[in-house]
Amino acid sequence: MPPILEMRGITKEFPGVKALDDVTLSVAEGEIHALVGENGAGKSTLMKVLSGVYPHGSYDGEIFFDGAPRAFRSIRDSEDLGVIIIHQELALIPLLSVAENIFLGNERATNGIIDWKETHNRAAELLARVGLEENAETIVDDLGLGKQQLVEIAKALSKNVRLLILDEPTSSLNENDSAKLLDLLMDFREKGITSILISHKLNEVSKVADTITVLRDGSAVARMDCADGVDEDDIVRNMVGRNLEDRYPPRGTHAPGEVAMAVKNWTVHHPLHPERKVVNNVSFSVRKGEVLGIAGLMGAGRTELAMSLFGRSYGRDISGEVEINGTPVDLSTVRKAIDAGLAYATEDRKTYGLVLDDTIRRNVPLANLPEIAKNWVVDHGREAEVATRYRNRLAIKSSSIEQVTVNLSGGNQQKVVLSKWLFADPDILILDEPTRGIDVGAKFEIYTVIRDLAAQGKAIIVISSELPELLGVTDRLYVMNEGQFVGEMPTIEASQEKIMSRIVKSGEDA
Amino acid sequence: MTDTTPSTSGRAETRTSKSGLQFLKGHLREYGILIALVVIMAFFQVATGGILLKPVNLTNLILQNSYIVIMAVGMLLVIVCGHIDLSVGSVLGFIGALAAVMIVQWGLPWPLAAVICLAFGAIIGMAQGFWVAYFQIPSFIVTLAGMLVFKGLTLWLLAGQSVGPFPPDFRLISSGFVPDVFGGENLNLLTLYTGIAVAALLLWLSIRARQRQLGTGADVEPFAFFAGRSALIFGALVYMSWLMADFRGLPNVFVVMALLIAVYSFLTSRTTFGRRIYAIGGNEKAASLSGINSKRLTFLTFANMGMLAALAGLVFAARLNTATPKAGVAFELDVIAAVFIGGASMSGGVGTVVGAVVGAFIMGVMNNGMSILGIGIDWQQVIKGLVLLAAVIFDVMNKKKG
Ligand SMILES: Nc1ncnc2c1ncn2[C@@H]1O[C@H](COP(=O)(O)OP(=O)(O)OP(=O)(O)O)[C@@H](O)[C@H]1O
Ligand SMILES: [Mg+2]
Secondary structure (H helix, E strand, O other), rough: OOOOEEEEEEEEEEOOOEEEEEEEEEEOOOOEEEEEEEOOOOOHHHHHHHHHHOOOOEEEEEEEEEEEEEOOHHHHHHHEEEEEEOOOOOOOOOOOEEEHHOOOOOEEEEOOOOOOHHHHHHHHHHHHHOOOOOOOOEEEOOOHHHHHHHHHHHHHOOOOOEEEEOOOOOOOOHHHHHHHHHHHHHHHHHHOEEEEOOOHHHHHHHHHHOOEEEEOOEEEEEEEEEOOOHHHHHHHHHOOOOOOOOOOOOOOOOOOOOOEEEEEEEEEEOOOOOEEEEEEEEEEEEEEOEEEEEHHHHHHOOHHHHHOOOOOOOEEEEEEEEEEEEEOOOOHHHHHHHOOOOEOOOOOOHHHHHOOOOEEEHHHHHHHHHHEEEOOOOOOHHHHHHHHHHHOOOOOOOOOOOOHHHHHHHHHHHHHHHHHHOOOOOOEEEEEOOOOOHHHHHHHHHHHHHHHHHHHEEEEEEOOHHHHHHHHHHEEEEEEEEEEEEEEEEEOOOOHHHHHHHHHHHHHHH | OOOOOOOOHHHHOOOOOOOHHHHHHHHHHHHHHHHHHHHHHHHHHHHHOOOOOOOHHHHHHHHHHHHHHHHHHHHHHHOOOOOOOOOOHHHHHHHHHHHHHHHHHHHOHHHHHHHHHHHHHHHHHHHHHHHHHHHHHHHHHHHEEEHHHHHHHHHHOOOOOOOOOHHHHHHHHHHHHOOOOOOOOOOOOHHHHHHHHHHHHHHHHHHHHHHHHHHOOOOOHHHHHHHHHHHHHHHHHHHHHHHHHHHOOOHHHHHHHHHHHHHHHHHHHHHHHHHHHHHHHOOOOHHOOOOOHHHHHHHHHHHHHHHHHHHHHHHHHHHHHEOOOOOOHHHHHHHHHHHHHHHOOOOOOOOHHHHHHHHHHHHHHHHHHHHHOOHHHHHHHHHHHHHHHHHHHHHHHHHHHH
C-alpha cells in the first residue's frame, strides 16, 4: 500500500526545548499506526504539527498527504482533507447536547438556519456507527468519559475522516470501554479509514497496531512492523533505550502497622440529585505502611468517595465518621483534612490539579506554602530548591522549573500534581489514577515512590482503573461498585478475574 | 531520576543559552510597559515644550492621579483573584459624601470621621465580597448593583447638593506637604534625600534579588538589561525627587501612595497570601483542593478594595474641598483600564502591583499632557480608549507567540 501520510525531517522548537528533531513518519493507507514514547517524547507535538495546530512555517520539514506536499495553516485546512485529531484532553462543550457537539462548526444548516431534524437524524446515525446507545439530545456533561470519547469519534466521522488521530484515547477509560474503542478502530480499518493511535498502554498497542513508530527525546528511534506479532518488551526497549527488568518494584518486607485511618458508614449524595447515593454506606480502613487499592469500574464512586473525604470537596448530605490514629477527626474543609495528615492527588490534573498558567516552581509548593515561607514571607530560594528537587526526583521533563505547566506534556503535568502532594508530606495519601497518561518507565518510578512512602510508614490509597497496576503495587484491595464496597481481599489472593466477578456478582444481586 | 529512564533528563537540560534578544522576547511585557511610559512621557515633554516635567506640573500630576493609583492597587488584587469591582467610583463618591456630612454638618473631628469612613468602606467591600465569595454571585453583577446603590445613596446623603468646605486640617491630606526637617532654602532637602535613599534602597534590593537568582539558576535577566533597567529607575527616581524638591517637596498623598505601593507589592510578590490570591485566580478549583480557603481570601480582597476606595474617597474629597454628587463618576473605568494596561489578565491569575501603578501613570500622563496641549475631553477619551485596546492587543499577541 502506498503511504497516505509521510512526514519528513520534522523539527519543532519551543523556547528552550527542541520538541522534535528531524522526525520521519510514514503511515500506510488503511493501517492502524501506533505512536509510542516516553512522556515528553514529542508524540502530541508531532500530531499537532500534522493537524495544523502548529501552522506551516512554525516547524521545519515536509508533510505529504495523499502524495502531495501540504502546508496546513490551521486545523481547518487539515480537516478539509479528512485529517481529524482527537486531542489528549477532550474538547467537547459540556453543556451542549451530543448532536450539537457533533456538528459544532459544521452545522447542518441552510442559509445559516439550523435544520434540527437533519441534525438529530444524522447524529443518531453516527452514534449508531460508533456503537453508542444514547439519545442525540443528551447533554454531554451527563455522559461518562468513555461515552464522551465515542462522541468525539462520531464527530470525527461526521467530517468524512480519512486519517483519524487519537491522542491517548483510552487513558481515562476502563478496560471495557477501551476494548470497545479498539474494536471500533479495527472496524474502521476494515472500512479503509487509517488511524494513528498514541497510547501508553502497550498491551493495547500490540493488540491493534499494524506498525509502530517509537519516539524518544524528539527523534523517531524505531519503526516496528507488527505483521508477525510484536513483543511488548521490544517496544519498551526502544522507548527507554534499554531493557526494563520489572514493571513493578518489589513489595518490601515490612509488615503494615496500626490502623492509620478508619472510615465508618460513609454515605454521600449527588450534589445535583440529592436523592441519589453516590457513595453508599462505605466502611474501610487503611494501615500505616500499607498500600491499599480501590478497584472498580468508571463511575463506581471511587473518586467521589475520595473527594468527599478530602474536605467534603464533592457531594452533599455527607454522613459517616472518620478516625485517624484512633481519634475521630473533623475533615469538613480541605484545610482541616490536610492538617489531619490527608492528601488527595486528583485524576483530573487540568481542572483540579494545576494552576496551568503558573510555573512548575509555583505549582509544586502550593499545598504546603508555610513550609517554604517564614512569617508568611515566601523564601524564593527555598521554593526553587524544592521545585528542583521534585523535578529531578520524578524526572519532570521541562526546560526548567520556570516552565509554565500548560506547556508540559500530559504525563509531566501529572508528575507535577504528584510532586505537589508529595511535598505536602501527608500521612495518608490518596492517589486517584496516579499513572494516567504516564509512560512505562515513569510508572515504575511512581510505583517506587509509592513503595518508599509505605516503607516510611505512610498509608497509601491507590484508586486505579488499571487492574494490573493495582495487582502490582498494592497490598490489599477493595472492590467498589455502584457506590458500595462489594469485596475485600489481600492482593496476593487477587486476580483480574476475581475482581471482575465480584463486580458482576454485585450487579446481579442488586 | 535514577537509572530507570536515563534519557528523560538529557535533552530538556540542554537549554539554548539565552541571548539578550531571546530574554527580551520572553519578557517583552514587563519592559514594554516601562518603555511605553518613558516614551509617552518623552513625547509629551517635547510636545508640551517642557511643561510636563516642570516641578509644579509633576507634583500636580501625582496629586491628580493619587486616588486612581490607590484604587488601582486594590483593583489589581480583585482582578488577579479573577473578579472585577465596578462599584469603586460610586463608593469613592459615597465615602466623600459621608465624610462631608460627618465633618461639615455634624462637626465630628476629622481623624475620627476618617477612621469611620475607612471602616465603612471595608464594610461595603465585605457586603459585596460576601455575595461573590460565599454565594458565587458573579462579581460583575454584584458590583454593578453596588455601583447603582452607592451612586443613589450619595445623592440621598448630599440631598443633591454639594457639601463643603472642609476644615483646613482635613484638606492637608491632599494638599499638604511633608515639612522639610532639613530646612533647605530653595530646595526641599528632605524630598531630595528621601528620593535618593529610596532609589538606593531599591537598587540594593534588586541587586540582592539578582544575586539570589543567580544562585538558584532561575531565569536570570542578562546583565546589560539589569543594569539598564536599574539605571533608568534609579535615575528617574532621583530626577523626580529633585523636581519635586524644587517645588514644595513631598506631597502627603505621595507618601501614602508610595507606602501602599511598597506594602502591596511585597504582599503580592513575596507572601503566602499573595501566592494564594494568584493561585485562586489561576485555577480556583485546584487552589481550593490545595487547602487554600478561596472563599475567605476572595472576601478579604473585596473588603480591602472597599477600604482603599474609601481612602481614595477621602483623598478626593480633600482635594476638591467639597463633596459633590458627581464625585467618582466613571472612575472605575480609569482604574480598571490602568490595571489592564499594566498587564493583568481578564481571566485572573496574572498581573503586578507595579504594573497597575505604571498603567495608572500612563493614563495620568496622557490626561495631563493632552490637557496641556488643549486637546478636548472628546478626543482625550478616544485616545485613551485606543491606548487601552492597543495595550491589551499587545498582551494577547505577545502571549500567543510564546
Ligand atoms: N507550547 C509549548 N511550549 C514549550 N514547550 C512545549 C510546548 N508544548 C510542548 N512542549 C515540550 O515539548 C516536549 C514534547 O511534548 P509532547 O506534549 O509532544 O510530549 P508527549 O510525547 O505527547 O508526552 P505525553 O506522553 O506525556 O503526553 C515536552 O518536553 C514539552 O515540555
Ligand atoms: Mg501527549
